[in-house]
Structures are given as structure tokens and as C-alpha cells.
Amino acid sequence: MEFDLASQPEFVQQAVGYAQQAWDISKTWLLSPAAWSQFGLLLAAFLLAWFVNRQVQPVLSRLLTPAEDQTGILATIRRFIGGFLPLLLPLLAFVFTAIGEQIVRSIFESGAVIAFGKRVFLFLAVRAFARDMVRDPFLKLIARFFFVPVAGLYALGLLDLVIEKLRTTIVPLGNMSFDLLWMVQFIIIGGLIFWMGRWSNDQSSGYINAQDEMRPAQRQLAVKAAEIAIFGIAFLVLMNIMEINLASLAVLGGAVGVGLGFGLQKIAANFISGVILLLEGQATVGDYVELDDGQSGTIVKTTARAMFLETYDGKWIVVPNEDFITTRVTNYSDQGSSNRYEAPFSVSYDTDINEVPALVEAAVAKHPGVLDEPFPPDCELRGFGESGVDFAVEFWVNGIDDGPNKYTSDVLFLIWNALKAEGIEIPYPQRVVELKGMDKVPGT
Structure with a gap:
């Protein structure tokens, strides 16, 4: 049964054509003395790069690795340069191959194999960069799924073909249309620009929040204003790079305005x-x-x-x-402002109440959280209750009486201990029950 290529879909015919071209190139390389010499040169270049890298990298690592406690600008520069050491082996192989390529072309007037080897070494450098050097999750995502595939296509010599295919594939969108290459560029460039915007926003936020002379509300406003300005500039830069006319967004802006007037x-x-x-x-x-x-x-x-x-x-x-x-x-707080609280308590009617205010005020003033300004502790007589004389001590603290700060509870403990130390009784409710008609009960 013969395979009829003409009856197959276009993409199958193209795939078979590319495979046939690759097979023809492979046969040419395998049967050509010039190709074998270039393969040998590639191997020699890689072995030389491996040997030089093994000798040089430990020395460079020691020179470019400062002590952990060093944080100066020189140490930062050394750490930054040291981060490129994973690229040393593929780049050395690329350089040595480029030198050998000039020699081979002068002898055989051909260097297709060695040019392919150069592209492979460049692909390995890009892969090492994406795998070992990029630390940010977003940048690592772009490096793995964009730069590495692009480098792979370039190494195989298919990059121009893929770019042309993307450029000729048009995607209609209503009255607008764009090609796939423009969409890929928009996603990559937009992602990088807004990543830079996010990084710039983090730096500016850290700087603004470190300004202690500004009120917290002013810092928050400055952070929000900087965020709007940074991402607004990022948006305009993206529109300019992608050559998008802002006038074309007028319809969208009108729709947003209508939405704000109703649903938003x-x-x-x-x-x-x-x-x-x-x-x-x-x-x-x-x-x-x-x-x-x-x-x-x-x-x-x-x-x-x-x-x-x-x-x-x-x-x-x-x-x-x-x-x-x-x-x-x-x-209640306004960022650490003073607040007044009061703790009520009672003493027995047998107490000399003239001694209570000074005693309680002195005890409460010992609390480390109680302030002398704007007013020191103030014990006031509030009334005469059923079981005792009612007092309340007012005190100021720098904060609020919440879960971590039990100001009122601590003050009540101080009052209890002070009154007990002076023998002052804290009353509890007492009731006198009078039973009438007991003399009428038989047997009494």
C-alpha cells in the first residue's frame, strides 16, 4: 500500500517536507569529511571549555563570594557577578567554537555543522540562565516558557519560520484584528513591564513606609498615589511600545464610564x-x-x-x-493616642473614705502602662450603694484595653491588694430576712 502524500492535510505535507530536509542535511553531514572535522572541533571545543571551567570556576567562586556578614555595595556587586558562574561552561564552549569556526571556514569554506554547534551552546546558556539564575517566580515562568523555547527554535534553525507563521496567522476580534506574533509580544512585553512596575511599587512602598516623620495616613496616601502613578506610566509605556492608539480606547472608556454610573x-x-x-x-x-x-x-x-x-x-x-x-x-486609638478608662470598686461603710482616694491613686500610678499625662490617676466618690460606698478610679493609658493589654484588670488587682494591705473591707451584698408571723406557728 503506497502512501499518497498529496491526499494528506497541508500541515502533514509540511511536516514530511521538513523531515525530508532534515534527513538530507543529516546524510550530507554524515558523508562529508568537512562535517566530520567540524564535529571533532565541536567536541574539542567542549572538552577545552570543560577543562578551563573546572580550573577557573573554583577560583572565581572564592573571589566573588564575600562573607555572609558583608552587606556593602562591593559585596553586593561581587554576589551579582558570582550569580553568572553557571553560564561559564556553555559560554566558554561558544567562544572556543566561534574561534574554531573561523579556522574551519578558511579551510573547507563551509561551517554549517559548527554554526549549529554554536547555537546549541547558546541554547544551553539560556537554559542554565533560566534554571539556575532566575529566582523571581514570574521571571522564571517567562524564562522557562518563552526564552528557552525561542533559544531551542533558534538552535534548530526554525525561529524565522515560526515567526513568519505567527505573523501571517490573523485573529479577528470584531472590528479589530491582530496576528499571533503581536499577541505573543504583547503578553511578554506587558508582563515584563508590569513586573517592573510591581518591583518599583514595592521599593517605593518600602521607602515611604520607612519615613517615620509622616503620619500613617499620609504614608498610606503616598503609597497609593505612587502605586497609581507607577502602573499608569507602565500602561502608557506598554501602549506606546505596542503602537496602540489611545484614541481607539475611547469607546472602552465610555463603556467604563457608563458602568460606573450604573452597576459600578x-x-x-x-x-x-x-x-x-x-x-x-x-x-x-x-x-x-x-x-x-x-x-x-x-x-x-x-x-x-x-x-x-x-x-x-x-x-x-x-x-x-x-x-x-x-x-x-x-x-479609640488613632495610632497610639492616649485613652481614658475607669475601674469601679466599693468599700465598706465602716471605712474612713477620706483615706481611699490617695491610697488607690498611689497604687494605680505604679502600673507601668498608666500615664501621668494628660492626667494622673484620679479616684472619685461616685455614690452610696446598698452594700458599700462606690468609688471609681480614672486613669489614662497609651493604647486600648484589648486582649493583649488588660489595663482595667491590672488596675483592679492593684486596688484589691492596696485595700487588703490597709485592712479596708470590700463589701459584698448582704440581706436581712425578716419572717413575720412566726409566733402563730403551732409548737413555737
């Missing part, structure tokens, strides 16, 4: 509310707030849409930014 109005309101909160500094990360519905927690994260509160039991509450503008919110 809540998102827009929350975004604007978040900007207002950052500008006014009403609430920021670290503040302990209580919402109008009674829920409370510490602000641990702010976004363009909402704030995240963490309660004492570890739960997170997502509160839209608009709620901080349109409802009543109590801010």
Missing part, C-alpha cells in the same frame, strides 16, 4: 471614600475602631474598596470604605 457606582463610591479617608486621616492601619452596628476591631489592611478589621477572636471583618464616611465610627 458602589465601587466608585468606595474608591472615592477610600481616598477621602487617606486624605483626612480619620482611620488608618493600626487604629482600633467601633462601627455604628457595634462591631469593633483593629484595622489591619486598607484597599481601594474596603478596610479589613481584625477582632479579638481573630476574625476579619470587611467594611466598605463608604461606611466610614456615611455612618458613625468611633476611633
